[in-house]
Amino acid sequence: xxxxxxxxxxxxxxxxxxxxxxxxxxxxxxxxxxxxxxxxxxxxxxxxxxxxxxxxxxxxxxxxxxxxxxxxxxxxxxxxxxxxxxxxxxxxxxxxxxxxxxxxxxxxxxxxxxxxxxxxxxxxxxxxxxxxxxxxxxxxxxxxxxxxxxxxxxxxxxxxxxxxxxxxxxxxxxxxxxxxxxxxxxxxxxxxxxxxxxxxxxxxxxxxxxxxxxxxxxxxxxxxxxxxxxxxxxxxxxxxxxxxxxxxxxxxxxxxxxxxxxxxxxxxxxxxxxxxxxxxxxxxxxxxxxxxxxxxxxxxxxxxxxxxxxxxxxxxxxxxxxxxxxxxxxxxxxxxxxxxxxxxxxxxxxxxxxxxxxxxxxxxxxxxxxxxxxxxxxxxxxxxxxxxxxxxxxxxxxxxxxxxxxxxxxxxxxxxxxxxxxxxxxxxxxxxxxxxxxxxxxxxxxxxxxxxxxxxxxxxxxxxxxxxxxxxxxxxxxxxxxxxxxxxxxxxxxxxxxxxxxxxxxxxxxxxxx
Numbered sequence: 001x002x003x004x005x006x007x008x009x010x011x012x013x014x015x016x017x018x019x020x021x022x023x024x025x026x027x028x029x030x031x032x033x034x035x036x037x038x039x040x041x042x043x044x045x046x047x048x049x050x051x052x053x054x055x056x057x058x059x060x061x062x063x064x065x066x067x068x069x070x071x072x073x074x075x076x077x078x079x080x081x082x083x084x085x086x087x088x089x090x091x092x093x094x095x096x097x098x099x100x101x102x103x104x105x106x107x108x109x110x111x112x113x114x115x116x117x118x119x120x121x122x123x124x125x126x127x128x129x130x131x132x133x134x135x136x137x138x139x140x141x142x143x144x145x146x147x148x149x150x151x152x153x154x155x156x157x158x159x160x161x162x163x164x165x166x167x168x169x170x171x172x173x174x175x176x177x178x179x180x181x182x183x184x185x186x187x188x189x190x191x192x193x194x195x196x197x198x199x200x201x202x203x204x205x206x207x208x209x210x211x212x213x214x215x216x217x218x219x220x221x222x223x224x225x226x227x228x229x230x231x232x233x234x235x236x237x238x239x240x241x242x243x244x245x246x247x248x249x250x251x252x253x254x255x256x257x258x259x260x261x262x263x264x265x266x267x268x269x270x271x272x273x274x275x276x277x278x279x280x281x282x283x284x285x286x287x288x289x290x291x292x293x294x295x296x297x298x299x300x301x302x303x304x305x306x307x308x309x310x311x312x313x314x315x316x317x318x319x320x321x322x323x324x325x326x327x328x329x330x331x332x333x334x335x336x337x338x339x340x341x342x343x344x345x346x347x348x349x350x351x352x353x354x355x356x357x358x359x360x361x362x363x364x365x366x367x368x369x370x371x372x373x374x375x376x377x378x379x380x381x382x383x384x385x386x387x388x389x390x391x392x393x394x395x396x397x398x399x400x401x402x403x404x405x406x407x408x409x410x411x412x413x414x415x416x417x418x419x420x421x422x423x424x425x426x427x428x429x430x431x432x433x434x435x436x437x438x439x440x441x442x443x444x445x446x447x448x449x450x451x452x453x454x455x456x457x458x459x460x461x462x463x464x465x466x467x468x469x470x471x472x473x474x475x476x477x478x479x480x481x482x483x484x485x486x487x488x489x490x491x492x493x494x495x496x497x498x499x500x501x502x503x504x505x506x507x508x509x510x511x512x513x514x
Contacts, residue, residue: 043120054316064306065299066116070123083167100155153228168209253484254379276362282409322415337510353514372489420458427487430458
């Protein structure tokens with residue numbers, strides 16, 4: 001019997017072509033593969049910007065700090081505009097230069113800031129040159145000369161940190177303010193960067209800065225450091241999670257001057273075969289450990305440090321030398337000063353600026369004998385030394401030589417004309433002032449000028465009567481009455497401060513030859 005179709009039955013659905021089914025099945029996988037390839041190409045490369053020339057590499061080469069601490073390049077460029085109110089009032093139109101960082105013509109980043117492609121973005125952070133490069137001017141109208149290896153006596157690292165901390169704590173550190181500024185500076189952002197990458201980067205960066213702001217809160221209770229100074233080892237205590245608010249007050253005042261870093265080969269071993277004691281307090285005798293310790297200040301950690309890049313800097317610094325004194329020297333007066341130097345200074349500071357031979361060179365003089373401000377010495381504790389011994393555990397270069405001392409190390413005086421202000425805490429503006437008893441040294445003076453004073457050997461240190469003008473010139477009023485800023489010590493008959501004025505002038509003239 002033949003069956004007949006029901007009149008209300010639905011029409012059969014036409015089958016889709018087999019190729020369309022295949023496309024629909026594979027399309028999500030193709031999308032996932034394409035997205036994975038894009039993500040790998042975008043976010044996996046780890047490529048530092050490097051330089052063949054060792055001086056350029058020192059100024060702009062990476063130490064690896066961008067991997068852990070790096071700021072996305074365009075966020076770095078945008079923040080001085082977004083958070084200008086947190087820069088020094090007199091320099092808000094100058095960006096990071098208002099904090100003492102140095103820009104060379106044609107450069108988009110200041111000396112001491114390196115770049116690395118990491119996690120899908122160009123990321124930047126400080127390197128060694130930020131703290132060990134500065135400028136010198138011969139006259140108020142002269143162009144500044146850049147000198148690598150000298151202390152960065154104009155860089156205010158505390159103001160640098162405070163700028164980022166305060167910006168992160170304010171309402172403008174958000175995608176609503178920063179992304180439009182990046183868009184203006186960089187050109188039109190693609191949708192992935194505009195709506196995903198930079199919003200996430202801003203949120204992560206803000207969270208990290210606020211965490212660091214809380215951990216460094218103790219710093220805001222201290223007197224201002226001023227340019228050219230840093231509290232190295234209290235930052236290390238933060239790294240080791242010391243309970244900073246519970247530490248004795250005298251352990252929290254370690255601000256001291258950035259040092260010069262020339263002639264590292266000569267600093268490795270004394271003429272008697274013993275190693276020189278390094279850092280202001282002589283707490284380590286190994287340059288390799290000292291350098292890796294300093295690299296923490298550039299944002300590195302044991303897993304992220306770029307040993308090859310730092311090795312290039314170390315090799316160059318072995319024999320890097322300071323520039324010679326560029327101003328006229330009274331050779332007859334300097335000749336009169338040579339025997340005075342030999343009598344009063346050579347045993348502790350070397351036979352000359354290039355010959356570091358001397359009985360006490362590179363050794364620690366007890367605090368009771370030298371009598372200088374002890375805050376930096378007290379800030380470095382035995383507990384910290386013990387903790388530092390755990391750094392690089394499991395690596396061939398584990399720290400083994402940090403120790404607590406009870407004084408300050410006697411430094412060679414190579415390039416001494418560029419190392420003002422003097423003493424470990426920068427409390428004496430010129431060499432000529434250092435040869436006076438502490439009661440006759442300036443109680444207040446200006447830090448931060450790069451205008452040179454060839455007569456007294458140092459940088460211009462007279463404070464303008466107008467505080468507004470001082471701020472406009474980037475000057476900081478250094479007060480030796482503040483805790484940690486004392487200018488006493490290194491005085492008495494053994495240190496030449498009792499010499500007649502004419503002999504002091506001759507001694508200073510001889511030191512110009514260093």
